[in-house]
Amino acid sequence: MDQKVEQPVEATLTTPATSADYIEKALARAYNSESLRVESFHSEAITQTGENFCSVIYRLKVSYRKSENAPLEHGNYIVKDLIPVMAELGSNEKLMFEEVLPVMAEILDKAPSTLGEKKLSADCLYVERFKNKELYLLEDLGALGYVTLNRYIGLSAEDARLCLQKVAQFHAASMVLLHEQPSLVSNLAPSHFSKGLEDAFTHVLIVKGTEFAADVVDGLPGMSSIASKMRAQLPEEYGKRIRAVVDPKNSAFQVICHGDLWVNNIMINQEENKAIIVDYQCCFVASPAIDLMLFFYTSLQLDVLLHQRENLLKYYYQCLCETLAACNYSGSMPSYEQLQDEMQRCLFYGYYATVCELPICCASKEASKDFTAHTFGNEEAIKAKRHQLFDNERVLQMLQATLGHFEEQGILETL
Incomplete structure (x- = not known):
């Protein structure tokens, strides 16, 4: 067998993700052909530091025959290999790919073609989970013309609209599912923040991250009082607010919230003017405003956030209602006022996204070079990394432009 494999630093010696046996087994099950044989494959690690913190990603090109005398076929795939610490924690991704997303796809498929492109996610061909290991074999969206957009500068209003159309489709299909099959959705674990700031990773991400950000804000002109309020909320008030x-x-x-909706998790086919969502580890049931807040405050260019936010929200709502109607949703149709109220209620999530997530999401290429999940577990390393993350013009501009608004809205008060 012709085999070329390039292993990343993060991959362990026991990783089966790029072995011939794994690929053959996965494809044989995916295509329901026990006699399938892989004749050649090429595997390339495409994990990017500063972007993929939870998994190692491989791109595969495979040639195979479904039986001995069958014609030679070729396929392009992605293998997502969760790092052991994340696999041990567990996620909702296996349930999403095996049970939830297929039903949501059926819901959308029944809708008229006027909805446009209905595909929500990459096709998942095979999932394997065992101790400290979780593997996914997915179709390669890159081979279908999808790319990720520029996370350093953020999205234009035009690209944001394309993303929001797909987010609205995802949310609408999930509302139909929640209404028609609530028992299926009830199997999803709640948000990681439902217990507040208890676990070690959340403490590093939020408590230590907000403390560091407050020190940065303290040095910005006229913002020392805001910095004091940021510190005063930690950890009790912060935990109470994010749980609510x-x-x-x-x-x-x-x-069903995606839970990690930022620019890298929505891929775009610009030639065909369509989008698709990736990475379903963090899904949970809650308000759609949670996804919208994270998306708006991590992924939009600042000018778009400040001046196009309301227009984008209205567009999302229009797409949500159109999709619900097309899917014959028989539940209560949400009003735009309800969505606005949810955006206000969940504004604290926008504050969290700005302070804790944005610096990571738009980390410079230099800051991303040695930035992995392991960085969060090393106190000195994450402290040094945060100096790099906050030495970023976009981050500083966002803090200066948004923290005053959060303060005015009472987000920074200790109740």
């Missing part, structure tokens, strides 16, 4: 935001019982209407 992600609690689905507090939402006027519920969707």
Whole structure:
């Protein structure tokens, strides 16, 4: 067998993701052909530091025959190999790919073609989970013309609209599913923040991240009082507020939130003017405003956030309602006022996204070079990394432009 494999630093010696046996087994099950044989494959690690913190990503090109005398076929695939610490924690991704997303796809497929491109995600051909290991074999969206956009500068209003159309489709299909098959969706684990700031990773991400950001804000002209309020909320008030935001019982209407909706997790086919969502590890049931807040405050260019936010929200709502109607949703149709109220209720999530997520999402190429999940577990390394993350013009501009608004809205108060 002709085999070329380039292993990344993060991959372990026991990783089967690029072995001939794994690929053959996965494809044989995916195509329901026990006699399938792989004749050649090429594997290339495409994991980017500063972007893929939870997994190692491989791109595969495979030639195979489904039986001994069958014609030679060729396929392009992605293998997502969760790093052991993340696989041990567990996620909702396996349930999403095996049970939830296929039903959501059926819901959308029944809708008229006027909805346009209905594909929500890459096709998942095979999932394998065992101790400290979780592997996914997916179709390669890159081979279908999809690319990720520039995370350093953020999205234009035009690209944001394309992304929001797909987000609205995803949310709408999930609302139909929640209404028609609530027992299926009930198997999704709640938000990682439903327990507040208890676990070690969240403490590093939020508590230490906000403390560092407050020190940076303290040095900005006229913002020392804001920095003091940021510190005063940690950790009790912060934990209480973020738990309230992600609690689905507090939402006027519920969707399946993607949970990690930023520019790298929405791929674009610009030639065909369509988008698709990737990475379903963090899905949970809650308010759609959670996804929108994270997307707006991590992924939009600052000028777009400040001057196009309302127009983009209206466009999202229009797409949501059109999709619900096309899918014959028989539940209560949410009003635009309810969506606005949810955006206001979940504004604290926008604050979290700006302070804790944005610096990571738009990390410079230099800051990304040695930035992995392991960085968060090393106190000195993450402290040094944060100096790089906050030495970023886009981050500083966002802090100066948004923290005053958060303060005016009472987001920084300790109740």
